[in-house]
Amino acid sequence: MASGDASSATQSVWNAMRDDSTHEQSASTVEIGGWMIPLDPTESAADYFLLTEDEPCCGGCVPRDPLRCIEVISRDPLELDGGFVRLRGRLIRLIDDPAGWRYQLEAARHVSEPKRASSSAAGMSRRAFLASGAALSLAACAPGRFAGYTDSHEPDPAEPRDSEPEQWQAAAGALTIDMHSHAGHVIVSRNPKLGAHRPFTPVSAPMRAGGMNVICLAIVTDTVVTRVSADRKRFEAWRTPQPGELYQLGQTEFARAHELIEREQLVVVTDAAMLASADPRTPHVIIASEGGDFLEGQLERVDEAYSQHQLRHLQLTHYRVNELGDIQTEAPVHGGLTDFGADVVRRCNALGIVVDVAHGTYDLVKRAASVTTKPLVLSHTALATHPGARSRLITADHARAVAQTGGVIGVWPSSGTFHDLDGMAHGFKRMVEVVGVEHVGLGTDMYGFISPPVFRDYDQLPALGAALLSAGFSQKESEMLLGGNYRRVFEASMG
Numbered sequence: 001m002a003s004g005d006a007s008s009a010t011q012s013v014w015n016a017m018r019d020d021s022t023h024e025q026s027a028s029t030v031e032i033g034g035w036m037i038p039l040d041p042t043e044s045a046a047d048y049f050l051l052t053e054d055e056p057c058c059g060g061c062v063p064r065d066p067l068r069c070i071e072v073i074s075r076d077p078l079e080l081d082g083g084f085v086r087l088r089g090r091l092i093r094l095i096d097d098p099a100g101w102r103y104q105l106e107a108a109r110h111v112s113e114p115k116r117a118s119s120s121a122a123g124m125s126r127r128a129f130l131a132s133g134a135a136l137s138l139a140a141c142a143p144g145r146f147a148g149y150t151d152s153h154e155p156d157p158a159e160p161r162d163s164e165p166e167q168w169q170a171a172a173g174a175l176t177i178d179m180h181s182h183a184g185h186v187i188v189s190r191n192p193k194l195g196a197h198r199p200f201t202p203v204s205a206p207m208r209a210g211g212m213n214v215i216c217l218a219i220v221t222d223t224v225v226t227r228v229s230a231d232r233k234r235f236e237a238w239r240t241p242q243p244g245e246l247y248q249l250g251q252t253e254f255a256r257a258h259e260l261i262e263r264e265q266l267v268v269v270t271d272a273a274m275l276a277s278a279d280p281r282t283p284h285v286i287i288a289s290e291g292g293d294f295l296e297g298q299l300e301r302v303d304e305a306y307s308q309h310q311l312r313h314l315q316l317t318h319y320r321v322n323e324l325g326d327i328q329t330e331a332p333v334h335g336g337l338t339d340f341g342a343d344v345v346r347r348c349n350a351l352g353i354v355v356d357v358a359h360g361t362y363d364l365v366k367r368a369a370s371v372t373t374k375p376l377v378l379s380h381t382a383l384a385t386h387p388g389a390r391s392r393l394i395t396a397d398h399a400r401a402v403a404q405t406g407g408v409i410g411v412w413p414s415s416g417t418f419h420d421l422d423g424m425a426h427g428f429k430r431m432v433e434v435v436g437v438e439h440v441g442l443g444t445d446m447y448g449f450i451s452p453p454v455f456r457d458y459d460q461l462p463a464l465g466a467a468l469l470s471a472g473f474s475q476k477e478s479e480m481l482l483g484g485n486y487r488r489v490f491e492a493s494m495g
């Protein structure tokens with residue numbers, strides 16, 4: 001194929017991806033050119049990396065638009081020189097990637113030797129590539145640059161927020177905390193080829209870049225029995241797990257969390273004193289589980305997770321009606337929290353584990369509120385006047401049931417709910433109007449969305465803080481929302 005044909009073929013693939021119309025070509029062999037972005041900048045070659053249409057603004061900057069980025073799995077490790085490459089492989093449309101990537105190039109190989117696409121690339125040696133920022137972080141460049149980002153790659157220069165640099169940062173002594181995150185790709189991939197071997201992405205550097213001090217790092221233990229629903233709006237359980245299967249998945253997920261923690265040099269917070277003395281320059285995590293599915297109905301496994309895996313935050317249910325109770329996205333089976341679920345709440349109270357009722361039905365929340373002796377958390381949601389059937393949004397009464405325990409409701413950045421960070425800030429405001437400023441927090445659900453959310457990287461935290469100030473919150477209130485309130489609940493839960 002002549003090079004002109006090849007480049008027009010490449011262009012048509014990127015164009016089709018941008019229109020999101022590539023499904024017609026799914027699983028077809030394509031030839032495509034783009035810029036390689038390593039997920040592990042310390043490697044000189046890799047068989048797993050990202051390919052972007054546009055030259056990265058620095059060596060490690062990943063475009064947030066999933067339609068301009070392809071996940072590549074190559075036949076053999078390819079040299080990561082940070083340059084332009086032309087690859088041939090099978091292009092697959094992903095429908096359930098928790099990170100939001102839409103396309104994958106499988107069995108990729110070089111069409112020809114790597115070549116430079118533009119003169120500006122010629123000077124980008126691997127040495128320069130690493131020095132330019134990839135070794136620091138995939139997201140360390142230009143913090144806040146993508147503030148207000150919705151669907152386009154570049155921020156709209158007409159947007160006033162882009163012309164206002166994000167000045168927000170937490171005052172000394174205040175900790176910023178994300179109540180719900182799967183940062184680093186901690187969870188096992190649904191793609192069987194990656195599974196538990198899915199490469200991690202950086203956590204520490206983006207946290208440092210955005211001034212995020214603590215994240216509740218959540219494993220998920222129903223992944224193998226859930227999938228994206230036919231309407232592609234949510235996940236659903238599609239088969240009954242084998243006995244022991246979800247416990248085993250839990251073991252794998254906890255091990256992955258600890259591997260990521262070790263690799264990223266994160267500090268695990270296990271009690272209130274550690275949180276009180278946390279150095280804000282060092283990224284911290286609270287180990288969490290989204291769903292008590294790994295318990296498989298056995299209460300002693302709460303103790304085991306507490307002592308062996310440092311679990312300190314347990315969300316009772318997720319996308320499967322499990323042994324603990326009913327979920328918002330399926331018809332109720334148990335009438336809310338089960339007796340086992342109530343026992344788990346009591347055990348968490350006794351041990352010192354934060355109880356999170358996200359994904360649970362209003363009936364589940366009401367019984368959990370009546371059982372718990374500690375404040376509840378509902379880590380990621382938003383308010384709706386009339387949530388639709390199977391919606392993850394909550395009513396004002398549902399929110400009040402959590403707040404009345406002294407708890408906190410996390411506002412999430414779903415793009416189905418908010419268009420941008422200003423919209424999200426107004427989501428905080430609505431929630432505060434219902435339950436008060438002491439009862440609202442941030443739950444990013446990082447890498448947990450089907451569609452890319454409006455807050456997708458910790459370097460957006462200053463922009464979110466600035467949006468909260470613009471929405472009328474004081475500096476002090478913004479610090480309560482972005483960490484202080486969860487801190488109070490954590491301290492109360494540990495004591």
Ligand SMILES: [Zn+2]
Pocket residue numbers: 290358359380445448
């Ligand atoms: Zn969730």
Ligand SMILES: [Zn+2]
Pocket residue numbers: 180182218290445448
């Ligand atoms: Zn999640």
